Amino acid sequence: MCIKVLMAQDVDEAGKKYLVDNGFELVFAKREDPELMKELIKDCEGVFSKTFFLSEDILSAGKKLKVVAKHGVGIDNIVDLDTATKLGLYVVNTPLANSDSVAEHTIGGLLAFSQKTVEMHQATLKADFEAQNCGGMHEIGSKTIGIVGLGNIGRRVAKIAACGFDMKVIGYDPYAKADVLPDYIEYTDDLDHIYQEADFVTLHLGATPQTIGMMGKKQFEKMKDTAVFLNLARGALMVEEDLVEALTTGQIAGAVLDVYASEPIEPDNPLLKLDNVLLSPHSAALTDEALANMSYGGALGIVEVLTGKKPSWCLNYDAVNEKRK
Numbered sequence: 001m002c003i004k005v006l007m008a009q010d011v012d013e014a015g016k017k018y019l020v021d022n023g024f025e026l027v028f029a030k031r032e033d034p035e036l037m038k039e040l041i042k043d044c045e046g047v048f049s050k051t052f053f054l055s056e057d058i059l060s061a062g063k064k065l066k067v068v069a070k071h072g073v074g075i076d077n078i079v080d081l082d083t084a085t086k087l088g089l090y091v092v093n094t095p096l097a098n099s100d101s102v103a104e105h106t107i108g109g110l111l112a113f114s115q116k117t118v119e120m121h122q123a124t125l126k127a128d129f130e131a132q133n134c135g136g137m138h139e140i141g142s143k144t145i146g147i148v149g150l151g152n153i154g155r156r157v158a159k160i161a162a163c164g165f166d167m168k169v170i171g172y173d174p175y176a177k178a179d180v181l182p183d184y185i186e187y188t189d190d191l192d193h194i195y196q197e198a199d200f201v202t203l204h205l206g207a208t209p210q211t212i213g214m215m216g217k218k219q220f221e222k223m224k225d226t227a228v229f230l231n232l233a234r235g236a237l238m239v240e241e242d243l244v245e246a247l248t249t250g251q252i253a254g255a256v257l258d259v260y261a262s263e264p265i266e267p268d269n270p271l272l273k274l275d276n277v278l279l280s281p282h283s284a285a286l287t288d289e290a291l292a293n294m295s296y297g298g299a300l301g302i303v304e305v306l307t308g309k310k311p312s313w314c315l316n317y318d319a320v321n322e323k324r325k
Contacts, residue, residue, distance in 0.1 A: 015295030085108030097293035146198030149205030
């Protein structure tokens with residue numbers, strides 16, 4: 001009998017092929033319904049999810065379950081790590097799969113905002129060449145970018161900014177070792193230094209009890225009134241109403257956002273009415289290349305766990321092993 005893997009949501013062909021080629025049977029959830037998931041997971045030893053949250057109730061129904069795989073990096077939107085560990089489930093993710101995609105989206109958003117790309121496109125569609133005289137467009141070379149979170153994505157943003165555009169890079173990460181960072185990153189352990197000095201402040205870290213709500217009124221007040229805030233990580237990192245206030249009062253110049261407090265974004269969200277924001281629908285990690293990488297990487301983690309190998313990327317490997325003793 002084949003080992004079954006529940007596909008909570010469909011993924012790129014790369015991952016599905018890898019699972020099938022390794023002898024696993026895929027069980028597809030035809031709709032994102034908790035009760036259906038509880039039923040389907042009963043006979044499965046692995047589960048693969050993009051954004052569907054697997055509650056303790058659902059996971060507990062998986063009596064044969066051994067591994068939960070995240071299609072991406074941050075697991076907060078699919079599983080609670082402590083719950084999975086308590087249940088003896090390995091949680092694997094794909095930390096390298098979408099780094100380039102998100103980093104390029106970050107730099108692309110920064111450039112588009114600075115050059116007013118969207119506004120110029122709209123003006124040209126109306127044959128409005130007077131728009132070229134609007135002013136307020138800027139080069140990013142020699143500007144300072146402050147990067148909060150120096151994981152794979154943050155370091156990639158830093159490299160593109162510094163080596164590609166001659167930007168000054170200031171970086172913060174409580175887990176980073178300053179002595180092993182590249183010399184083009186000026187490391188600081190003082191977040192206020194970033195807020196006060198940077199022309200662009202960009203977040204690249206997960207949503208944890210320590211980081212949720214880290215960007216609020218006090219932080220925006222410390223930023224330059226010419227500065228731009230970028231969040232392509234998690235909506236929970238910012239206090240959205242405080243950001244709206246900072247944008248509407250001119251406390252900061254603008255924002256580039258790919259994530260929101262509520263997703264999909266509500267039609268009456270005040271961010272949709274502002275002209276100093278550049279918004280995208282949580283799509284920074286969704287290039288074809290990143291989708292294939294995330295699909296394959298998550299499948300790899302499932303195969304590794306279910307064939308008795310140490311997974312390449314696992315967030316609770318030692319803790320689960322200790323529990324299983």
